[in-house]
Structure formats: structure tokens, C-alpha cells
Amino acid sequence: VELNPRQRAELFRLIVNPLPPLARGRLLLDKNFYAQFGIAPKSWFPLGKEAEIEIKTLHDALRAAVSKRKSATVELRNSQRVRVKLGLGKGGQAIVQLLQKKFAFSDADLLSRDKRTRVKALRRVFAQRPLDIPEQDRWYETASQRPLEDDEYVTLIMSLGATPEAVREAFRELQELNSEKLMPDQPNYYRRLVGGLAGSSSLRDYIKTELAKGREALFQRYPQQTLRRLGFTALWQPLIPFELLSSLHVRDLTPLLQAEDPFSLLCGFELCCRRSGTSTQLVEFGEAFLRKLLLEPKKSLGRCNLFCACAMITVPNLLQAAKAANAPLFWVRLAGLAHAGVLTDALQGLQDTLGFLRWVTENWLANYLWHGVVDRRDAPRWNPEWISPEHLYAELVGRAQGALHLVAEKTRPPSWVSAIGEALDQLKASGKLAAAYFPGPFDDFNEVTTVSSGIPGGRRRAREGRTSGGCSRA
Amino acid sequence: MAPSLDLMSDLSAITAVAADDRCLNKLPTWSDGSGHHAVAASTLSILAALKGGNRLDEEAHRRARHKLRAAGYIAVPLEPDELKHHLLAAPITDRKVRETPELKAVRESISIVRINCAFVEAEEPWLTGVRFAVYRALREIWMETTDLDHAEAQGDWLLSILPDPLAWCLHPENDLVWAAVRQQLATQIGLMMVFLDGPRQKRYFAWLENRLLARIRNAHPGIWDASVEFLKSYIARLMETPRGT
Numbered sequence: 112v113e114l115n116p117r118q119r120a121e122l123f124r125l126i127v128n129p130l131p132p133l134a135r136g137r138l139l140l141d142k143n144f145y146a147q148f149g150i151a152p153k154s155w156f157p158l159g160k161e162a163e164i165e166i167k168t169l170h171d172a173l174r175a176a177v178s179k180r181k182s183a184t185v186e187l188r189n190s191q192r193v194r195v196k197l198g199l200g201k202g203g204q205a206i207v208q209l210l211q212k213k214f215a216f217s218d219a220d221l222l223s224r225d226k227r228t229r230v231k232a233l234r235r236v237f238a239q240r241p242l243d244i245p246e247q248d249r250w251y252e253t254a255s256q257r258p259l260e261d262d263e264y265v266t267l268i269m270s271l272g273a274t275p276e277a278v279r280e281a282f283r284e285l286q287e288l289n290s291e292k293l294m295p296d297q298p299n300y301y302r303r304l305v306g307g308l309a310g311s312s313s314l315r316d317y318i319k320t321e322l323a324k325g326r327e328a329l330f331q332r333y334p335q336q337t338l339r340r341l342g343f344t345a346l347w348q349p350l351i352p353f354e355l356l357s358s359l360h361v362r363d364l365t366p367l368l369q370a371e372d373p374f375s376l377l378c379g380f381e382l383c384c385r386r387s388g389t390s391t392q393l394v395e396f397g398e399a400f401l402r403k404l405l406l407e408p409k410k411s412l413g414r415c416n417l418f419c420a421c422a423m424i425t426v427p428n429l430l431q432a433a434k435a436a437n438a439p440l441f442w443v444r445l446a447g448l449a450h451a452g453v454l455t456d457a458l459q460g461l462q463d464t465l466g467f468l469r470w471v472t473e474n475w476l477a478n479y480l481w482h483g484v485v486d487r488r489d490a491p492r493w494n495p496e497w498i499s500p501e502h503l504y505a506e507l508v509g510r511a512q513g514a515l516h517l518v519a520e521k522t523r524p525p526s527w528v529s530a531i532g533e534a535l536d537q538l539k540a541s542g543k544l545a546a547a548y549f550p551g552p553f554d555d556f557n558e559v560t561t562v563s564s565g566i567p568g569g570r571r572r573a574r575e576g577r578t579s580g581g582c583s584r585a
Numbered sequence: 586m587a588p589s590l591d592l593m594s595d596l597s598a599i600t601a602v603a604a605d606d607r608c609l610n611k612l613p614t615w616s617d618g619s620g621h622h623a624v625a626a627s628t629l630s631i632l633a634a635l636k637g638g639n640r641l642d643e644e645a646h647r648r649a650r651h652k653l654r655a656a657g658y659i660a661v662p663l664e665p666d667e668l669k670h671h672l673l674a675a676p677i678t679d680r681k682v683r684e685t686p687e688l689k690a691v692r693e694s695i696s697i698v699r700i701n702c703a704f705v706e707a708e709e710p711w712l713t714g715v716r717f718a719v720y721r722a723l724r725e726i727w728m729e730t731t732d733l734d735h736a737e738a739q740g741d742w743l744l745s746i747l748p749d750p751l752a753w754c755l756h757p758e759n760d761l762v763w764a765a766v767r768q769q770l771a772t773q774i775g776l777m778m779v780f781l782d783g784p785r786q787k788r789y790f791a792w793l794e795n796r797l798l799a800r801i802r803n804a805h806p807g808i809w810d811a812s813v814e815f816l817k818s819y820i821a822r823l824m825e826t827p828r829g830t
Contacts, residue, residue: 114824119824122823122824123820123824125781125783126779126781126820126823127820129780129786129787129789129790130778130790131790131791131793131794131798133798133802134778134798134813134816137813138813138816138817138820141817144817144821147821148821148824431803431804431806434806434807434810436805436806436807
């Protein structure tokens with residue numbers, strides 16, 4: 112039986128409309144799928160509580176606003192067509208006025224029909240929220256050939272939203288938090304944050320290949336933004352690309368000094384330690400990093416509270432959010448902890464960090480620990496229980512001290528030495544000094560050749576028993 | 586085993602052999618050294634033959650199968666109508682199905698195979714049949730019921746016995762086999778997302794989302810993606826042949 116177009120549309124509506132939103136959305140976002148049935152689905156964008164505008168007419172209105180037109184016609188949910196007033200703000204912002212209310216749309220100039228305007232818009236948005244270079248190049252190519260279509264514009268806006276910069280901005284606004292909200296469900300976000308996996312089976316290989324390649328390309332075009340992203344991934348000293356960053360001037364480290372997550376601040380200090388010379392600026396920067404990281408009353412520990420709380424949520428939920436069921440543990444840990452850093456930075460406005468930590472501990476600690484039990488098969492040295500603020504603080508002190516020891520003793524700035532001494536005194540007083548020298552979350556992935564000939568039989572058997580357990584990552 | 590071997594040594598005067606030993610009835614025929622063949626059957630085949638020859642009515646056939654299940658007989662087939670019949674006969678209290686002895690036997694008859702690690706590859710068709718019966722019963726109950734609260738309770742019970750292909754996989758270490766069972770699960774979920782009965786659609790999909798889809802999306806995002814892809818291809822086929830529904 113051959114269906115006529117009307118029957119097809121009716122059957123399609125009958126099957127697809129009642130589906131749960133997440134299933135229906137997937138079908139209606141696949142242009143190739145619905146186009147084969149000659150169907151053009153409509154979707155609606157809510158403007159306040161009063162009205163919903165059909166997306167295509169909204170985009171046309173935005174295009175008109177970018178072209179400096181004063182009004183446009185849009186279609187409302189009830190099929191009514193109404194005239195809206197238009198305006199143009201700074202930075203490509205379009206303003207739509209409906210029912211006496213104004214609604215601002217950022218980056219609307221990406222929809223411009225004028226090639227120069229939209230390429231300029233692309234340059235602006237990529238400078239603020241860089242995508243991978245090959246991805247950016249594809250957008251430049253499209254934008255230089257023709258205006259973006261509606262679905263391309265939506266895809267681009269969603270991609271820009273799945274960057275560390277956008278996620279950080281989104282969480283800076285006070286809002287009700289839960290584990291689902293805290294985990295962006297776009298796998299590309301995690302790829303942009305820590306690099307994608309392309310086959311490396313060890314962390315060292317990953318650093319040398321996938322991570323290095325992506326970072327170099329991004330750094331050449333956006334050194335400041337790349338440096339800021341690198342701060343989130345400075346979770347282990349070998350993860351910091353000192354050579355790549357050697358071209359930066361000391362003052363270029365300012366974005367790291369403005370950071371509110373502990374590992375970005377530590378990254379700043381480690382970069383200072385690798386600089387030659389003892390210029391006043393270098394010494395001041397190094398001291399500023401140390402003081403902010405370790406010695407600010409309440410705030411230093413507050414950052415550790417936030418980081419640990421976020422990590423308890425991000426690490427166990429990472430596989431699911433990043434849709435990376437087969438990812439190796441080092442990548443999961445890297446992405447989970449780096450995202451915890453992004454959240455820590457974003458949630459800087461949160462005053463009661465200890466309360467937040469308590470709330471997370473009550474709700475997610477058990478889940479986090481169960482995940483950690485499985486992880487210990489692959490990484491037995493680092494204990495997931497060490498995600499406490501005290502252990503994290505001790506690790507930061509230990510790493511800062513290790514970085515300082517790389518500076519020749521004669522040239523060590525006294526202010527750095529005394530700052531670390533002060534932090535060590537605090538650790539001693541709290542009885543956590545030894546924790547400064549415990550393994551970190553990535554020390555298990557450090558490939559050091561072990562000498563096994565001297566291991567007595569009993570101990571060797573015990574070790575084998577531990578590494579051949581029945582647990583596996585689901 | 587020895588008497589069986591004695592029987593097998595000379596099948597010259599034998600047309601059919603009935604044995605409820607899964608080792609002995611796994612092939613369709615027995616053959617002896619002289620080239621004589623006899624049809625291999627089981628109690629299930631006899632019941633089917635009696636029913637086919639109108640020597641056993643539907644009710645007596647169901648009772649006999651129930652007895653076999655209750656006695657722990659492995660891999661008793663499950664028919665959609667039979668499952669629906671037992672389920673509709675069960676009372677519902679507090680939005681839950683109160684299991685009758687027949688439903689209990691159905692549930693235990695499925696799980697006993699897995700619990701005792703007695704599932705073998707040759708019984709894949711049986712497992713597929715069970716999955717199909719549960720799927721059909723679920724679908725028909727939702728399409729025919731007049732009480733949607735009851736449909737939810739009955740649907741909950743059916744989902745609770747629906748075999749999960751991942752849990753029944755015999756060789757999870759084999760990537761090809763594992764990929765195949767993942768696809769089976771994706772297809773199972775995709776099929777459940779096709780439900781055309783207008784008035785009940787909203788409630789059915791709310792129930793399905795709550796009981797199954799959200800869990801799959803969270804626990805197995807890859808399988809969820811495959812389910813959506815299956816759904817797309819299924820819809821494309823439906824659009825070509827609307828009578829095929």
C-alpha cells in the first residue's frame with residue numbers, strides 16, 4: 112500500500128508525538144531521518160511564561176535583527192502570527208520585544224546573511240569558547256560559503272555551550288544543584304576539557320600523543336584560553352606541558368592567578384618554578400600563587416572542600432555523562448577531576464563550602480566509594496578515601512614543595528620558602544604532614560620499571576591475587 | 586543412562602522415543618548402529634501432539650504445563666496467550682500483581698535455568714520465545730485493558746520477568762557475542778517504543794519511561810542510542826508497509 116504524503120505525516124505524528132521527550136527529540140533532531148518521509152517538524156522556543164515561538168520564524172527574526180531591521184513576523188504556538196519589535200545589542204546580541212517584554216539572544220550575528228558579519232561573529236565566539244581546531248575550521252569553511260541554516264546554528268550554539276568556559280559561566284549563576292545538573296551530558300565537553308581518546312592505553316602515551324596534539328593546535332591560536340584549560344588538568348605534574356608554555360611571559364599567567372580551583376593555582380606556581388631568573392615579577396607571582404593556594408584564611412580550605420565535594424559527584428558519574436563506557440581508568444579520573452576543578456572555579460560564590468561538602472557526603476559518598484573499590488584493582492596505590500579536604504590540602508603542599516625543590520637552593524626566593532614552610536607547619540599541627548607524601552590519583556599510572564626478582568613467593572602470590580580479582584568496571 | 590543406551594542400541598521396532606533428559610532429546614532423531622531412526626521427543630512434544638490432535642483442551646494443556654514448571658522442568662515454552670491468561674487471572678492489590686501459583690511457576694521456571702547455570706546455547710530459541718511472549722503480553726494488555734492502573738501493575742510484573750539479554754549472555758568475554766546481546770536488548774527496548782493506540786499512549790509512555798527507559802539511558806547510554814537507531818529503522822519500515830503493524 113502506497114501512502115500519500117498526508118497519510119505519511121499522520122502516521123509519523125501518531126508514532127512519534129507520544130514518545131517520551133528524550134526519544135522524540137532524538138528522532139526530530141535527525142534531519143536525514145524525518146526528511147525521507149517528507150516531514151518538516153516544528154519546534155517551539157519559550158519566551159517567558161506567556162508565549163512560545165516557532166523556532167524557524169524566531170531564527171528569521173534574529174536574522175532580521177542582525178540586518179538592522181526594526182520588526183519581523185513570528186508564529187506562536189497557537190498558529191497565530193504576530194509582529195515583534197527588534198533591536199541589536201553589543202557583541203552580536205539581538206533583542207526581540209514581544210508583549211512589552213524584551214528578550215536578548217546572544218551571538219545572533221552567527222545567523223547573519225552577510226559573510227563578513229558572520230565570520231567576525233565566529234572569530235569572537237571561538238576566542239571566548241574555543242572548539243577543537245579542525246571543528247572550528249569546518250565552521251569557518253561553511254560560514255565563508257553561505258549563511259548558517261537553522262539546524263547548523265543550533266548545533267553550533269550547543270557545541271559552544273559544551274566548552275569548559277561555557278560550563279563555568281553557566282554554573283556561576285546561583286541555582287539549585289543536583290548530580291544531573293552538575294554533569295553536562297555532552298561527551299564533547301569532556302573531550303574539549305581533557306582531550307579525546309584515540310587509542311592510547313597508558314596515561315604517558317596519552318599525554319605524548321592525543322593530549323599533546325590537541326593542546327599544541329589550540330595553544331597556537333588561543334594561548335590564554337588554552338592555559339586556562341590546562342590549569343584544570345594540572346592534576347599531576349607530568350600533565351603540565353612546560354615546554355609548550357615556555358613561550359608565555361610571567362604576566363601571561365594572570366588568568367591562572369584569577370582561578371578559584373586549587374589545581375589551576377598549583378599549575379601557576381609550578382610554571383613559576385620552571386622559569387629561570389629571579390625577577391621581582393616572577394617572585395611576586397609565585398608568592399601570590401602560593402598564598403592564594405595554601406595560606407588564605409578559610410578560602411584555601413574552602414576550595415579544597417568544594418573540589419572534594421564536586422569530585423565525589425563527577426568521578427562516579429563520568430562514564431555515563433561522557434558516554435565513555437570503555438574508557439580507561441586514567442581518562443575517567445582525569446576527566447572527572449578536571450571537571451570537578453571547573454565546577455570548583457564556577458561555584459566560587461558559594462559561601463558555605465563545608466555545608467556543601469556535608470550535603471554531598473551524605474548523598475554521594477557511598478556511591479563514590481563503591482566506584483573506588485572497583486578502581487583499586489587497576490590503581491591500588493591511591494586510596495579514593497583520600498578525596499577529603501585535608502588530604503587534598505596535604506597533596507597540594509607536597510606538590511608545591513616538590514616543585515620548589517626543582518629550583519636551585521641558592522636561587523629559591525625566600526618568600527616561596529617561607530610560604531611553603533608556613534603551610535607545612537599547618538599540616539604538622541593538624542597531624543597530616545605524612546599525607547603530603549602519599550601517592551596522588553595519577554601516581555598509579557606512572558610507568559616505572561619494577562624489579563620483581565626479589566619478591567618472596569608469599570608476597571608475590573598476594574600481589575597476583577590482588578590483581579586478578581573478579582570485579583570489573585560495568 | 587545405561588537403560589537408555591540399551592534402548593538406543595536397537596531402534597528397529599521403535600518409531601518415537603520420549604525422554605526428558607536434555608542430553609538425550611537435544612537432536613530431532615535417534616539413530617542406532619544399523620541405520621534405524623526414531624523421532625526424539627519429550628513430555629512437551631507429547632503435550633503439544635495431544636493438544637494438536639484435540640485430545641487435550643486449552644485449559645488442560647495449560648494445567649499440564651503449569652505442573653511441569655512447578656516441578657522444575659527446564660525450559661518450558663511460554664506462549665503470549667498463556668501468559669496473558671495467567672496474568673489477567675491474578676488479583677491486583679496496592680497497584681501490584683499478587684502472584685498466583687501459575688505466575689510464580691512462570692517466574693521461577695525462567696529464573697531456575699539461570700540460577701542453576703543450566704542455560705545452554707541450544708536453548709536460545711526458548712529464551713527468545715520467552716522474551717517474545719512477555720513483549721506480546723505486555724503490548725496486548727496495554728492495548729486491550731480498560732483499567733490503566735491494572736495495566737501498569739501487570740506491566741511491572743511482566744518487566745520483572747523479562748529476561749535481560751545481557752544477564753543471559755553465555756560468553757560476555759567474546760566481543761562479537763557481547764555486541765549481539767547488546768543489540769538484542771536495544772531491539773527489545775526499541776520495539777516497546779512503538780505503541781500506536783491513541784488514548785492509552787500518554788500513560789503507556791509515561792510508565793515505560795519511568796520503569797525502563799530512564800534506567801537504560803542512565804546505565805547503558807550506548808544501548809539507548811542503539812534503541813533509538815532501531816526505532817528509526819522500524820518506523821521507516823512501518824511507513825513503507827502500514828499493514829505490517
